[in-house]
Amino acid sequence: MTQNTEHGPYFGEFGGQFVAETLMPAIKELEDAYRDITPNVSFRKKYHKYLTHLVGRPTPLYHAARLTDDLGGAQVYLKREDLCHLGAHKVNNTIGQVLLAKMMGKTRIIAETGAGQHGVATAAACAALGLECVVYMGAVDITRQKLNVYRMKLFGSEVVPVESGSRTLKDAINEALRDYAATSSTTHYVIGSVVGPHPYPTIVRDFQSVIGTETREQVIAETGRLPTHIVACVGGGSNAIGMFSAFIDDPVELIGVEAGGKGITSGMHGASITAGEPGVLHGQRSYFLQDSDGQILEAHSISAGLDYPGVGPEHAHLHAIGRVQYVSVTDDEALAGFKKLSRLEGIIPALESAHAIAYLEEIVPSLSSDDIIVVCLSGRGDKDVSMIVELEEGT
Numbered sequence: 108m109t110q111n112t113e114h115g116p117y118f119g120e121f122g123g124q125f126v127a128e129t130l131m132p133a134i135k136e137l138e139d140a141y142r143d144i145t146p147n148v149s150f151r152k153k154y155h156k157y158l159t160h161l162v163g164r165p166t167p168l169y170h171a172a173r174l175t176d177d178l179g180g181a182q183v184y185l186k187r188e189d190l191c192h193l194g195a196h197k198v199n200n201t202i203g204q205v206l207l208a209k210m211m212g213k214t215r216i217i218a219e220t221g222a223g224q225h226g227v228a229t230a231a232a233c234a235a236l237g238l239e240c241v242v243y244m245g246a247v248d249i250t251r252q253k254l255n256v257y258r259m260k261l262f263g264s265e266v267v268p269v270e271s272g273s274r275t276l277k278d279a280i281n282e283a284l285r286d287y288a289a290t291s292s293t294t295h296y297v298i299g300s301v302v303g304p305h306p307y308p309t310i311v312r313d314f315q316s317v318i319g320t321e322t323r324e325q326v327i328a329e330t331g332r333l334p335t336h337i338v339a340c341v342g343g344g345s346n347a348i349g350m351f352s353a354f355i356d357d358p359v360e361l362i363g364v365e366a367g368g369k370g371i372t373s374g375m376h377g378a379s380i381t382a383g384e385p386g387v388l389h390g391q392r393s394y395f396l397q398d399s400d401g402q403i404l405e406a407h408s409i410s411a412g413l414d415y416p417g418v419g420p421e422h423a424h425l426h427a428i429g430r431v432q433y434v435s436v437t438d439d440e441a442l443a444g445f446k447k448l449s450r451l452e453g454i455i456p457a458l459e460s461a462h463a464i465a466y467l468e469e470i471v472p473s474l475s476s477d478d479i480i481v482v483c484l485s486g487r488g489d490k491d492v493s494m495i496v497e498l499e500e501g502t
Contacts, residue, residue, distance in 0.1 A: 412459040
């Protein structure tokens, strides 16, 4: 699916390495290390040991029988990434990248985070592997995700508030890139989604592909066949690409659910594919929310992890070729999905994942009971409960 051009591997017309020349040596070093180190038996053994004994893989595939009955239609299964250590899929990637950095001889790790889950997962990986960790986080997100901030500090990481711009994920990424450019001789930047300059989108996809690989094996073992539909939320898009990767060549309908915020027409959303245009940001060509002059717009979502004005370049390509359908779900719909899954299945989803749950209202009733939908439940919602309580109480 990738092709080489003068800017580096692309997904169709999307991707590339649009970074300052001062950063190119670090990017090239990472590209070479990923190619040379990760296929080695020693790396694979260590990585899979951590996936099994720290992350808790494989995660189960769960038939949501009560949700299925309530919706009426297709059988709904949940890939339980919320049961990963720390409560989200993010740790699949951070363990891989931090282990790679250590084998490269790096002593310091930096990361950005929005919802806090990637920051927590990076901090935990650094604690497990004994590396220094600094996490950049928008000041708005720090307020929204106090529990995750405390968890990062508990793991021994420094959390740096970012006060510039919208003070959310986009701005945290900007600060992390500045740090990386200045300190790359000793530092590795762990990007948390399938975004950024090559080779990051490929690295993160490959480490997250365990989600789709397990799901494919599990659903066939459980039902005797492939699912008819796969649904996953999409911000930058790591959980979705991890899930979709195992089904790209199969006759399975793939659906990515973006953050519709307060509605597409309101302009307050994070639906980069649904309402964005191709452009360049953070080292990549992809779809971004931008004005008529090409200036990047602020994103909005009730879920901090989807509050990013762009999407990974592989998603942009899958949209361009029509392989994946991208839709959007509003804040109110996601909140309703959050409550419905909690009430019917005893599972509190992350607000990010609740977008995928909410979309089931749109599609499941129109399908037959012979159809099978698998939802990537990318994270658990403990981190969101206090924010929702404050929202509903008006505090």
